[in-house]
C-alpha cells in the first residue's frame with residue numbers, strides 16, 4: 001500500500017486543507033506563498049504569525065471572500081470558494097471584529113442577525129438567541145445596548161452570532177485582539193468549551209503564549225510562508241529547553257558554566273540560563289561543579305521548551321509581536 005506523505009493528510013479527518021495556496025495582491029504584494037495547511041478535525045488550531053505574515057489573507061481565502069492567485073483550499077472537504085454556499089452555513093466566522101448595531105441591545109442584535117439567515121426558522125428564533133447568549137455568558141447583559149458593552153463583551157456577542165446555528169468549524173481572526181487580560185481569559189475559556197463539544201476551532205493570533213494556552217495544534221507563518229505546523233506539544237518538544245540556575249551569584253555561576261563548556265550562557269535577574277547539556281548525567285555534574293566553586297545554588301533544572309523556543313530555533317530570531 002502506498003503511504004500517505006505528510007503533504008497529503010487524510011482528507012476525511014482534515015477540516016481545512018490547502019495545497020500550494022498563494023495570494024498575490026494587485027499591487028504585487030505576495031501575501032501568502034505556497035501554503036500547505038492541514039487542520040485536523042476536533043483540534044483547536046492556532047494560526048500564528050506576526051502582523052502582516054498573511055493570516056488574514058489566508059482566512060479570507062478559506063472563507064471564499066477572495067480568490068487565491070493559485071493553489072487550492074478545501075474546507076470541510078469541499079473546494080473553496082466554489083462550494084462556499086454549501087460550506088459556509090456549517091462554519092461560524094468572526095473576522096475583523098463583529099458588525100454590531102450600537103443602538104440595539106445585545107439580544108436585538110442577535111435577533112437581527114438570525115433574521116438575516118434565510119435558513120433560520122423564525123418560530124425558534126427566540127430560543128436560538130437565548131441559547132447563544134447563554135453560551136457566551138451574556139444573558140444578564142442581553143438587554144443592554146451594544147454600545148455600552150466592553151470590547152470583550154462585543155467580541156463575545158460576535159461569537160454568539162457565530163453560534164446561532166450548530167457549526168462544525170469556527171474561524172476566529174485574532175479573537176482576543178485589543179482585549180484586556182480578563183477579556184482574553186473569557187474568550188480563551190469559551191474557545192476551550194466550544195472545542196470540548198467537538199467543534200473544530202481555527203483561530204489566528206500574533207500571541208505565542210495565547211496559542212500555547214488554548215491550542216492543541218498550531219501553524220507558524222512568517223512573511224506569507226508556513227514555517228511549521230503540528231501538535232503544539234510536538235512543536236515545543238522539537239526545541240530544546242533551557243538550563244535555569246537560580247542563584248544570588250550569577251557572575252560566578254556564568255563563569256563556572258562557561259568553564260564547563262556550556263553554551264549560550266545568559267545572566268538574568270535571578271541567576272543564569274544556558275543551553276542544557278545533552279545528558280542527565282552531565283546535568284548532575286554541572287550542578288556539582290557550581291556547588292564546588294562556592295556558587296549558592298537555589299534552583300537548578302531544565303525548563304520545558306516553549307513554543308517561543310521552537311520559533312526561535314526555527315527562524316533564528318525572536319517572535320516580533322509588533323510585526
Ligand SMILES: Nc1ncnc2c1ncn2[C@@H]1O[C@H](COP(=O)(O)OP(=O)(O)OP(=O)(O)O)[C@@H](O)[C@H]1O
Pocket residue numbers: 025026027029030031049050051052053054055056057058206
Ligand atoms: N487588499 C490588500 N492589497 C494589497 N496588499 C495587501 C492587502 N491586504 C493585505 N495586504 C498585504 O499582504 C500582507 C499580508 O497581510 P495580512 O493582513 O494577510 O497579514 P496578517 O498576518 O493577517 O496581519 P494582520 O494581523 O496585521 O492582519 C501584508 O504585507 C499586507 O500589507
